[in-house]
Amino acid sequence: MNSSAFDIAADVRAGRVSARDVVEQHLATIADREADVHAFNLVMADVARRQADAVDGDVAAGHDPGPLAGVPLALKDNLCTRGVDTTCSSRILQGWKPPYDATVVTRLRDAGAVAIGKTNLDEFAMGSSTENSAFGATRNPRDLSRVPGGSSGGSAAAVAAGFAPLALGSDTGGSIRQPAALCGVVGMKPTYGTVSRYGLIAFASSLDQIGPFATNVRDAALLLETMWGHDPLDSTSIASPLPTLVQGLDDGVRGLRVGIVEELTDVEGIDPEVRAAVSSAARALEDAGASVDRVSVPSTMYGLDAYYLIAPAEASSNLARYDGVRYGLREEGTDIGTMNANTRDRGFGAEVKRRIMLGTYALSAGYYDAYYGQAQRVRTLIVRDFAAAYERFDVLLSPTSPTIAFEAGSKTADPLAMYLSDVCTIPTNLAGHCAISVPFGSDSVHNMPIGVQILGRELADALIFRVARALEVNRGA
Amino acid sequence: MSVITSASGTEWEIVSGLEVHCELATATKIFCSCANQFGEEPNTNVCPVCLGLPGSLPVLNEKAVEYALRVGEAFHFTVPAQSVFHRKNYFYPDMPKNFQTTQYDEPICEHGWLEVDGVRLGITRAHLEEDTGKSMHMGGAGGRIHGASHSLIDYNRAGVPLLEIVSEPDIRSSEQAAAYVDELRSTLKAIGVSDVKMEEGSLRVDANVSVRRIGDTGFGTRCEIKNLNSLKSLRDAMDHEAARQIEILEDGGEIRQETRLWNENEGHTASMRSKEEAYDYRYFPEPDLVPVQPTDELRAHVRATMPELPAARRTRLMAELSISEQDARTLLSTDGLADFAEAAVVLGAPPRDAALWTTQDVSAHLNVLGGGATVEGLDPGLLVETLQLVSDGLVSRNQGKEVFAAALAGEGRPAQIVADRGLAQVSDSGALGAVVDEVFAANSAAVQEWRDGDDKVRKKKRGFLMGEAMKALKGQGNPQLLNQLIDERLAD
Numbered sequence: 012m013n014s015s016a017f018d019i020a021a022d023v024r025a026g027r028v029s030a031r032d033v034v035e036q037h038l039a040t041i042a043d044r045e046a047d048v049h050a051f052n053l054v055m056a057d058v059a060r061r062q063a064d065a066v067d068g069d070v071a072a073g074h075d076p077g078p079l080a081g082v083p084l085a086l087k088d089n090l091c092t093r094g095v096d097t098t099c100s101s102r103i104l105q106g107w108k109p110p111y112d113a114t115v116v117t118r119l120r121d122a123g124a125v126a127i128g129k130t131n132l133d134e135f136a137m138g139s140s141t142e143n144s145a146f147g148a149t150r151n152p153r154d155l156s157r158v159p160g161g162s163s164g165g166s167a168a169a170v171a172a173g174f175a176p177l178a179l180g181s182d183t184g185g186s187i188r189q190p191a192a193l194c195g196v197v198g199m200k201p202t203y204g205t206v207s208r209y210g211l212i213a214f215a216s217s218l219d220q221i222g223p224f225a226t227n228v229r230d231a232a233l234l235l236e237t238m239w240g241h242d243p244l245d246s247t248s249i250a251s252p253l254p255t256l257v258q259g260l261d262d263g264v265r266g267l268r269v270g271i272v273e274e275l276t277d278v279e280g281i282d283p284e285v286r287a288a289v290s291s292a293a294r295a296l297e298d299a300g301a302s303v304d305r306v307s308v309p310s311t312m313y314g315l316d317a318y319y320l321i322a323p324a325e326a327s328s329n330l331a332r333y334d335g336v337r338y339g340l341r342e343e344g345t346d347i348g349t350m351n352a353n354t355r356d357r358g359f360g361a362e363v364k365r366r367i368m369l370g371t372y373a374l375s376a377g378y379y380d381a382y383y384g385q386a387q388r389v390r391t392l393i394v395r396d397f398a399a400a401y402e403r404f405d406v407l408l409s410p411t412s413p414t415i416a417f418e419a420g421s422k423t424a425d426p427l428a429m430y431l432s433d434v435c436t437i438p439t440n441l442a443g444h445c446a447i448s449v450p451f452g453s454d455s456v457h458n459m460p461i462g463v464q465i466l467g468r469e470l471a472d473a474l475i476f477r478v479a480r481a482l483e484v485n486r487g488a
Numbered sequence: 489m490s491v492i493t494s495a496s497g498t499e500w501e502i503v504s505g506l507e508v509h510c511e512l513a514t515a516t517k518i519f520c521s522c523a524n525q526f527g528e529e530p531n532t533n534v535c536p537v538c539l540g541l542p543g544s545l546p547v548l549n550e551k552a553v554e555y556a557l558r559v560g561e562a563f564h565f566t567v568p569a570q571s572v573f574h575r576k577n578y579f580y581p582d583m584p585k586n587f588q589t590t591q592y593d594e595p596i597c598e599h600g601w602l603e604v605d606g607v608r609l610g611i612t613r614a615h616l617e618e619d620t621g622k623s624m625h626m627g628g629a630g631g632r633i634h635g636a637s638h639s640l641i642d643y644n645r646a647g648v649p650l651l652e653i654v655s656e657p658d659i660r661s662s663e664q665a666a667a668y669v670d671e672l673r674s675t676l677k678a679i680g681v682s683d684v685k686m687e688e689g690s691l692r693v694d695a696n697v698s699v700r701r702i703g704d705t706g707f708g709t710r711c712e713i714k715n716l717n718s719l720k721s722l723r724d725a726m727d728h729e730a731a732r733q734i735e736i737l738e739d740g741g742e743i744r745q746e747t748r749l750w751n752e753n754e755g756h757t758a759s760m761r762s763k764e765e766a767y768d769y770r771y772f773p774e775p776d777l778v779p780v781q782p783t784d785e786l787r788a789h790v791r792a793t794m795p796e797l798p799a800a801r802r803t804r805l806m807a808e809l810s811i812s813e814q815d816a817r818t819l820l821s822t823d824g825l826a827d828f829a830e831a832a833v834v835l836g837a838p839p840r841d842a843a844l845w846t847t848q849d850v851s852a853h854l855n856v857l858g859g860g861a862t863v864e865g866l867d868p869g870l871l872v873e874t875l876q877l878v879s880d881g882l883v884s885r886n887q888g889k890e891v892f893a894a895a896l897a898g899e900g901r902p903a904q905i906v907a908d909r910g911l912a913q914v915s916d917s918g919a920l921g922a923v924v925d926e927v928f929a930a931n932s933a934a935v936q937e938w939r940d941g942d943d944k945v946r947k948k949k950r951g952f953l954m955g956e957a958m959k960a961l962k963g964q965g966n967p968q969l970l971n972q973l974i975d976e977r978l979a980d
């Protein structure tokens with residue numbers, strides 16, 4: 012049951028275990044706990060069984076089904092799956108079945124992975140607790156009274172609950188790393204442009220990136236390695252070949268220079284136990300042969316402000332297409348404008364509406380330069396400050412989230428408090444860099460997991476995996 | 489300079505700039521691989537990208553960039569190292585994403601011009617963008633939205649590449665506007681980037697029109713006129729709009745900046761929306777596309793493959809074929825006509841004759857065939873051979889026209905037609921001499937009257953003898969030789 016994706020794939024490829032048995036085991040676990048956790052919008056039991064049988068057929072026929080043979084995979088419900096409901100946890104898309112698969116879905120199926128379900132999220136990936144879902148909140152499997160984080164909370168919870176060893180999420184401001192930290196699993200945001208966004212329903216196009224969830228660093232590396240690489244259907248996809256991730260994962264951190272980002276570690280409202288976890292992670296890396304120092308990356312302090320202008324601005328445009336004309340929900344009206352308005356009023360939840368209005372305002376004539384323009388200048392500063400830090404350090408270290416998983420409902424009435432949950436993760440998205448959250452200890456009061464974040468520059472993905480692996484090996488306590 | 493004199497006797501002029509939307513004739517759409525084809529079953533040339541389905545992403549068609557560069561070359565534009573796509577946000581059911589992907593402050597072409605009748609007209613910019621779909625309103629009168637029960641949308645046109653070409657406000661009359669569009673159109677066609685059919689909407693023109701008193705140098709408040717689907721409607725709408733504005737201004741009123749729609753049937757413009765109702769498009773850079781940076785190779789390829797442009801070719805044809813500008817324009821107004829004339833010259837035809845016979849007789853041939861008749865497949869050798877028969881004196885010029893028409897109609901080579909129709913002109917002096925002898929013998933009285941007569945009588949009698957000889961030859965005598973022989977006999 013707690014087999015790694017690596018072990019499952021090895022066993023299935025060798026014919027020691029059938030993919031069908033693996034799927035049935037995971038479906039049984041889902042049947043057992045899903046009612047409490049609500050990780051999924053849709054469990055694709057029959058599709059998964061058919062796919063598993065096809066994998067077993069390949070093995071029986073002497074064909075290698077691929078590196079993820081028979082491994083159950085949970086898909087965030089903002090990834091398009093052909094003929095299968097894809098909702099973004101929004102009423103406005105309820106019942107819509109895409110006529111095509113996202114590039115990552117195709118690639119992973121071709122590698123033998125078995126899609127087992129579509130996971131819950133904050134509506135259109137806007138949120139940090141998976142409570143902004145039109146179809147009910149997801150709970151943290153480690154403590155059902157707490158949130159799993161968000162917006163990819165369903166995927167994080169699915170992996171933490173043993174519903175699937177692997178899951179995909181999308182990370183626009185921390186939506187993979189923050190729930191990974193809160194659920195005690197590994198979650199990684201790859202460098203922008205390394206994973207095709209074709210078929211990922213856009214929230215903020217210049218920030219969105221698909222990434223892996225897994226119970227361990229090696230599985231996450233395997234999942235990313237299998238799906239990334241150039242896609243001619245995504246103009247922002249990087250054309251040059253990408254490095255291998257699994258190979259060299261255990262090369263250690265000897266000689267690496269690690270910088271603890273002051274602005275992200277001394278952030279207001281940080282839980283002292285989280286800060287302590289970062290310090291002990293730093294010591295663990297030192298013990299493993301790295302050198303550690305503190306570093307200031309000043310403009311990251313303004314990351315949250317810039318993010319809450321850029322992301323809503325792009326979202327206000329990306330979400331304009333949900334108008335009741337072509338697909339999804341339609342609320343009739345006396346004319347087209349009224350029909351559009353009625354549909355959007357009923358179809359979108361409060362947080363989505365809030366961000367559409369924020370973004371519309373930020374782009375308006377007369378305000379563009381003061382808001383969107385200024386936010387873009389901050390973005391440039393963040394890139395510059397990170398570049399300066401990376402002249403002195405190979406990787407940076409910070410908390411993933413300022414706190415452990417919070418009580419369900421505790422921040423739903425206070426959007427700003429909720430937004431602060433992503434303060435440590437947002438700068439990476441603004442810079443287009445990569446970062447990974449790896450579990451490192453638990454808090455002493457509630458025994459909830461704490462995640463630390465390793466940040467890397469553009470295309471330093473293999474390096475941060477190596478550092479994350481070193482922390483995983485040396486986390487001891 | 490074109491002066492409009494109002495009823496009160498004041499002199500005005502039009503100040504106008506044109507926005508021309510040209511559909512690029514690429515094989516596929518601008519951001520997806522759907523066919524770019526007019527007139528298909530509704531919603532058959534569509535895919536997740538041009539339907540704007542959630543999760544889909546645009547990929548720029550490199551051919552559209554190449555075509556824009558050709559336009560850049562043709563109209564003396566600067567093509568900057570980088571141009572950028574923006575999103576233009578507004579709700580419109582024909583537009584699947586409710587934003588149009590277009591270029592804004594960094595277009596692909598900047599600062600061009602073209603020349604019309606010796607006047608250089610500035611072109612501010614040309615930028616790439618995607619076309620929208622098309623609505624059909626059902627259940628109401630005349631397909632209008634007013635009174636319709638529902639609407640259907642065809643997205644086949646959504647994502648068709650457009651190049652919007654925006655002129656400077658350099659145009660001073662409706663004739664000049666039409667000439668500008670005509671020059672634009674023939675050039676766009678010649679460089680192979682568009683089929684420029686105004687009726688089918690592959691070339692669409694919006695006119696910004698204001699008026700000012702002659703001698704004024706400032707600009708008046710302008711109105712934008714839409715729905716112009718022919719050069720005639722462009723001219724009519726501009727003249728009508730100018731008259732409307734002049735009347736308002738002379739009555740002491742003010743022009744409201746607004747968009748007006750030309751009503752072809754009723755012959756006037758009507759307000760569509762005012763400036764206050766204009767959208768805030770909230771432009772911002774399209775994050776799903778990377779900046780367009782044409783490579784040196786592409787620029788070189790475009791330069792190397794540019795055909796001769798209509799303006800240059802017109803000048804050259806006038807010089808090389810010794811023809812008027814009007815004749816040169818006629819040669820260039822129909823596909824392949826100028827090529828036909830030039831090919832005939834290469835094959836040995838006298839240049840001016842080749843040009844004039846082509847403009848008159850090949851055009852006439854196409855008119856007879858009507859509709860879709862093209863020059864393609866017509867053999868310039870037929871013209872060369874016909875002109876040879878005429879210059880050899882085997883047929884008269886008028887007979888030559890008949891022979892050429894028959895040859896174009898597929899009746900055979902010109903010499904064969906001459907033989908079949910018994911048209912050959914008699915140029916044998918022996919045979920002609922015998923006929924003249926017979927005529928003189930049969931009309932000795934007339935010959936005698938010539939000998940006795942004064943100049944007036946002589947002229948008359950000589951003409952009579954010539955007529956009799958030609959009659960005997962059924963009109964096929966070589967007139968020069970015949971005249972010569974008659975003069976010789978009379979001098980005897």
Ligand SMILES: [Zn+2]
Nearest residue numbers: 520522535538
């Ligand atoms: Zn398409």
